[in-house]
Amino acid sequence: MASTTILIKPETPSLLETVELSENDIVMPKSYTRFTVFYQHAARDAIEKLQTSLSTTLVSFPIVAGTMHFNAENGNISVTTNDRGVPFDVRTSSMTLESLKPFKHEEIPMDLSVTLDQALLWPLMVKITTFADGGIAVAVGMQHAIADGHSVFAFVKYWASICSMGHANGLPTPIHSRRILDPLRDARNVLQPPEFKLVDPAIVKYPSVLPAVRATMFHFSIESLARLKAEAASKSVGRFVSTQDALSALIWRCCVRAWVIPSDTQAKLGFACNGRNKTIPPQGDGYFGNSNWFPLPILDVSALTGPDGLSKAADMIRAEIEKINDDKIRDTSAWIHSIENKLHITYTFTASKRIGGADFTLTSWRFGMYDIQFFGERPMSVRQTGQLNWDGLATIFDAADGGTDVYIGLVAESMDKLEKDSEFIKFTS
Incomplete structure (x- = not known):
């Protein structure tokens, strides 16, 4: 399976800042939310459109193109929005998409998923696989400390909308302020929660x-x-x-x-x-x-x-x-x-x-x-x-x-x- 990897950066430079992740972010599993979306047809310029639309999308989501910092002493996590980029892996497979039907989880080859490199702590990784019969798979992996499932799918829908229509009109505007849940906003009950x-x-x-x-x-x-x-x-x-x-x-x-x-x-x-x-x-x-x-x-x-x-x-x-x-x-x-x-x-x-x-x-x-x-x-x-x-x-x-x-x-x-x-x-x- 031939492959190439490039880094996709935001279309315009991001404001350089350090984002301290929230208390809720910090206690999430340090794993990646990974899924693959399969399509029967892909245009000739599909790879180029995916890359350029991702670059446009990253302007509205600069945190996923940044660098994560994990404090091994106290567990705190931050992200620097330095436009490090998103690894974008493109692979050509000799398999057919038809051969994967009926898409049983246990029968989906692992190489159709993003390849994890926990040591680098990329906030987001992408892998595109093209199949011999013209099908295409878009695989995404996002670090759970960055976003929950709701946010991961909101991001991918935003990207898909820009890719297919050139805009994300009608979708929620991303809100990035972690201070909405400021734990010191007022006096709180700090008893240990049962969960x-x-x-x-x-x-x-x-x-x-x-x-x-x-x-x-x-x-x-x-x-x-x-x-x-x-x-x-x-x-x-x-x-x-x-x-x-x-x-x-x-x-x-x-x-x-x-x-x-x-x-x-x-x-x-x-x-x-x-x-x-x-x-x-x-x-x-x-x-x-x-x-x-x-x-x-x-x-x-x-x-x-x-x-x-x-x-x-x-x-x-x-x-x-x-x-x-x-x-x-x-x-x-x-x-x-x-x-x-x-x-x-x-x-x-x-x-x-x-x-x-x-x-x-x-x-x-x-x-x-x-x-x-x-x-x-x-x-x-x-x-x-x-x-x-x-x-x-x-x-x-x-x-x-x-x-x-x-x-x-x-x-x-x-x-x-x-x-x-x-x-x-x-x-x-």
Whole structure:
């Protein structure tokens, strides 16, 4: 596979400044959000258009073309907007795009994703692959400390709009000020939030031998999601239940049941909630950065997996989401700010059965993936790339048919049970 790499810099010079990342940015995983968008056709000048439109886009997002600085002593992170550039890798493949159908996650070659170079800490990396039958793949990788999923997809949609139409009219104007969530704005409650704990990263240990994990994609149609929502709401305590609440409840309940955990064990569900419109004043939809705040539903396994567990779980999820408000967000920011060494901050919901716990994690990528139209056409597929086969992790995606795809990782014996769970499979297709 032939390849060339160049650095794409902003079309006009950026204002040179050092941006201190927010408290919310700092506690995000130091990983890359990676995905690849596949298109059936590409114009002859597709590579040139992608490069020039990216250069134009970087004028509105200078932070992703800068240089990251990670303080190894206290965990603080900053970015210098020095127009270092974005690595733009172009590869020519002898494969056909047709050969990748039906675009199963586990069958997407890793070399269609961006190649990580953590030592250089690029905020953003891009890889373009052209296929023998005229198809093209656009792969993106953005450092999570720079932006959450909402912001990553907002950036890519902005770039795609400039590429296909020459402008980004109608899309939110990027907001880059991290001080919107100033933790010192006023006196705050600095009690430790339940979703975080303090650990010494030097002494964190895991079992030396871990069971194998298997990951599988499940599809939920629009019709089955409607049935699921109705069933979850049927025994609700009167609280509003969204489709996402119901789907999250089903996944949590059935996966914990598949783990076969003692009934008196407390099960936690970790997931992120977008806080952009929950602050006073709102951060705004265009806020570029992380605004990920973590509700923490907790239920005994007996209640979660019992006869009315679907409704109980959906109610609990909605109740915890409703706790994410301006006070919660600012109190959490103030607590993070108060911790001298941010490297000691971690989450309380990451101990799956594989490492002796009962915690499950959900991440939702429902950001209108199929609205990314670089070449004036709808993508054939959008796929996350990278390590997804973690025990106790489910990733929720938009599906091409308007439904939802869910990629779930469980220890192998538990995945066998999930695939035979009558409640779970009656909603999948």
